[in-house]
Amino acid sequence: MKIKQFKEMVGFGILRLCVGMVIFILVIILYDIISKGIGIISWKFLTAMPKNGMTEGGIFPAIVGTVLTTAITALLAIPLGMGCAIYLNEYAKDTLITRLIRMAIRNLAGVPSIVYGLFGVILFVETLNFGTCILSAGLTLGLMTLPWTITASEEALKNVPNSYREGALALGATKWQSIKTNVLPYAIPGMLTGTILGLSRAAGETAPILFTGAAFYLPFLPKSLFSQFMALPYHLYIMSTQHHAISKVRPIAYGTALVLIALVFAMNLFAVIIRYRLRKVRME
Amino acid sequence: MENVKIRVGDFNFYYGKAQVLKNISIDIVENKVTGIIGPSGCGKSTFLRSINRMNDTIIGARAQGRIIIDGRNIYDEDVDVVEIRRKVGMVFQKSNPFPKTIFDNVAYGLMVNGVKDKYYIQDRVEKSLRDAAIWDEVKDRLNKNAFELSGGQQQRLCIARALAVEPQIILMDEPASALDPTATLKIEELIQELKKKYTIIIVTHNMQQAARISDFTVFFMLGELIEYNITNIIFTKPAKKITEDYITGRFG
Ligand SMILES: Nc1ncnc2c1ncn2[C@@H]1O[C@H](COP(=O)(O)OP(=O)(O)OP(=O)(O)O)[C@@H](O)[C@H]1O
Numbered sequence: 064m065k066i067k068q069f070k071e072m073v074g075f076g077i078l079r080l081c082v083g084m085v086i087f088i089l090v091i092i093l094y095d096i097i098s099k100g101i102g103i104i105s106w107k108f109l110t111a112m113p114k115n116g117m118t119e120g121g122i123f124p125a126i127v128g129t130v131l132t133t134a135i136t137a138l139l140a141i142p143l144g145m146g147c148a149i150y151l152n153e154y155a156k157d158t159l160i161t162r163l164i165r166m167a168i169r170n171l172a173g174v175p176s177i178v179y180g181l182f183g184v185i186l187f188v189e190t191l192n193f194g195t196c197i198l199s200a201g202l203t204l205g206l207m208t209l210p211w212t213i214t215a216s217e218e219a220l221k222n223v224p225n226s227y228r229e230g231a232l233a234l235g236a237t238k239w240q241s242i243k244t245n246v247l248p249y250a251i252p253g254m255l256t257g258t259i260l261g262l263s264r265a266a267g268e269t270a271p272i273l274f275t276g277a278a279f280y281l282p283f284l285p286k287s288l289f290s291q292f293m294a295l296p297y298h299l300y301i302m303s304t305q306h307h308a309i310s311k312v313r314p315i316a317y318g319t320a321l322v323l324i325a326l327v328f329a330m331n332l333f334a335v336i337i338r339y340r341l342r343k344v345r346m347e
Numbered sequence: 348m349e350n351v352k353i354r355v356g357d358f359n360f361y362y363g364k365a366q367v368l369k370n371i372s373i374d375i376v377e378n379k380v381t382g383i384i385g386p387s388g389c390g391k392s393t394f395l396r397s398i399n400r401m402n403d404t405i406i407g408a409r410a411q412g413r414i415i416i417d418g419r420n421i422y423d424e425d426v427d428v429v430e431i432r433r434k435v436g437m438v439f440q441k442s443n444p445f446p447k448t449i450f451d452n453v454a455y456g457l458m459v460n461g462v463k464d465k466y467y468i469q470d471r472v473e474k475s476l477r478d479a480a481i482w483d484e485v486k487d488r489l490n491k492n493a494f495e496l497s498g499g500q501q502q503r504l505c506i507a508r509a510l511a512v513e514p515q516i517i518l519m520d521e522p523a524s525a526l527d528p529t530a531t532l533k534i535e536e537l538i539q540e541l542k543k544k545y546t547i548i549i550v551t552h553n554m555q556q557a558a559r560i561s562d563f564t565v566f567f568m569l570g571e572l573i574e575y576n577i578t579n580i581i582f583t584k585p586a587k588k589i590t591e592d593y594i595t596g597r598f599g
C-alpha cells in the first residue's frame with residue numbers, strides 16, 4: 064500500500080516536471096522577446112514604412128504582406144481542405160486508393176516547408192507565370208497548409224457520431240442533406256480550430272515565401288496581388304542574419320518577432336473563441 | 348382479410364464473406380405488430396435494417412433476394428432509397444436524438460423532405476409528440492435541447508421523430524431495452540395505439556414483452572428463420588423443440 068502510493072507520487076511528480084519544463088521554456092522565450100521587443104512597439108512602428116536601409120522606421124508593409132498572404136492561404140486551404148475531408152470521410156469508399164491518398168496526405172504534412180517553396184516556384188511562379196508575388200506565396204503556403212487542414216477536418220468529422228448520420232438517413236434525408244444539416248454543424252468548430260492552427264503556422268513560415276514572392280526591402284505597400292511584398296517572418300530573418308548592421312537593428316528584429324507572435328496568438332485565440340461560441344450555440 | 352405489407356423472399360445477407368441471414372422468407376401483415384426474437388447475434392438487427400436498406404451504408408455488406416413492399420422489390424436497381432426510408436421509419440436500438448431542440452428533432456424529417464409550411468410543421472410536431480405519448484412532458488420546453496430529456500423520454504422523442512414523416516411501416520430495434528418498467532409500459536401502450544395506423548416490426552429480448560405486444564412472432568437463430576406464427580401459438584405450442592427451449596429460457 065505504501066509502495067503503491069509512493070509510486071503514484073513519483074509518477075505524478077515526473078509528469079508535473081515535464082509540464083513544468085515545457086512551461087518554463089515557453090516563459091523564457093516569451094519573456095526574452097517581450098522584454099526586448101516591447102520598447103520599440105509604438106503606433107508609428109506598426110504603421111510606418113521602414114527607412115534608411117531598415118535601420119529606422121516601422122514594419123507596416125511586412126504586417127500587410129503577412130496578413131494578405133495568410134488571407135490567400137486561408138482562401139485556398141479552408142474550402143479545399145474541408146471539401147477534401149468531407150469527400151474522404153463521408154463519400155470515399157475504403158479502398159486501396161483512398162488509403163493511399165490518405166497516407167500521402169499524412170506524409171505531405173511532414174514534408175519540409177522549403178520543399179513546398181521550391182514546388183511553389185515551379186508551379187505558381189514559373190508554370191502558371193504568376194511571377195514572384197503575394198499570390199504565388201499565399202498559394203504555396205496554402206498547399207503547405209492543406210494536409211493539416213484535411214487531417215484536422217477529417218478528425219472533426221470522425222468525431223460526429225454515426226448515429227446522427229444514420230438517424231437522418233432513416234428519416235428520408237439524402238446523403239448530402241444528412242451531412243449538411245446533421246454532420247457539418249457539429250464538425251465545423253473542430254474543422255475551423257484545426258484549420259486556423261494550420262494557418263497560424265503558415266503565417267510564421269519563411270522558407271515557402273522565400274522564393275515565391277517575399278522581398279528584402281520594399282518601403283511601400285504592394286499594389287496588387289501580383290506585387291512582391293515584405294513579410295514578418297522573412298523580415299525577421301533578414302534583420303537577424305542578413306542585415307549589414309545586425310546589432311543596430313536588433314530592437315527592430317525583436318519588435319518584429321513580438322508582432323509576429325502577437326498575430327499568431329491572436330489567430331489561435333480567434334480559433335478558441337469560434338469553437339467556444341459554436342459549441343454554445345449547439346448546446347442551446 | 349389480412350393484407351400482406353412486406354413480402355420477404357429467399358433473402359440472404361452478407362457482411363463481407365460472413366453470411367448472417369440465410370434464405371429468409373416471410374410475409375409481414377399490415378397493421379399488426381410482428382415481434383422478432385432470437386439469441387444475440389442471430390441477425391435480428393440486420394434483418395430489420397434490411398427492410399429500410401439502412402445496411403447500404405455498411406461497407407462490404409451485400410443483400411440478395413427480395414423484400415417486396417406494396418408490390419415493389421426495394422432491392423430493384425431503379426428504386427429510390429430515400430423514398431423507401433420515408434415510407435419505412437426506424438427507431439434505433441440505442442436512442443439517438445440529434446443535438447437539436449426537441450422541436451427541431453421532430454421537425455427534422457419534414458424539413459429534409461422539403462416541407463416549408465410552418466403551421467403544418469407545427470401541427471405535425473405536436474401531433475407526433477402526442478402520438479408518442481410525450482407531449483405533456485415536453486410541451487413547455489420544445490426549444491430545449493433534446494439531450495436534456497431522460498433516457499425514456501429520448502426514446503419516445505425518437506419515436507415521435509419517426510412518426511412525424513408519416514411512414515407506413517415502423518421498425519423498432521429493442522426500443523425498450525434501456526428503459527425502466529414505467530417507461531417500458533408507456534412504450535408498449537404506445538405500440539398498441541400505433542398499430543391502428545402503422546405496420547410495426549419490433550425486435551425484443553424480453554419474452555414477456557414479445558408475448559404481450561406482438562400479434563405475430565418470428566424466431567431467428569444463427570441467421571435462419573426457425574419459426575413464424577401467431578404469437579399465441581409460438582408461446583403456447585411451438586412447432587419446434589428449439590423454439591420452446593429458447594422461449595422457456597432453457598438454453599443460453
Ligand atoms: N457492421 C457489421 N459488420 C460486420 N459484421 C456485422 C456487422 N453488424 C453485425 N455483424 C454481425 O452480424 C451478425 C448479426 O448481427 P445483428 O446485429 O444483426 O444481431 P442481433 O440479432 O441484432 O443481435 P443483438 O440481439 O445482440 O442485437 C453478428 O454475428 C454480428 O457480429
Ligand SMILES: [Mg+2]
Pocket residue numbers: 391392393440520
Ligand atoms: Mg440487435
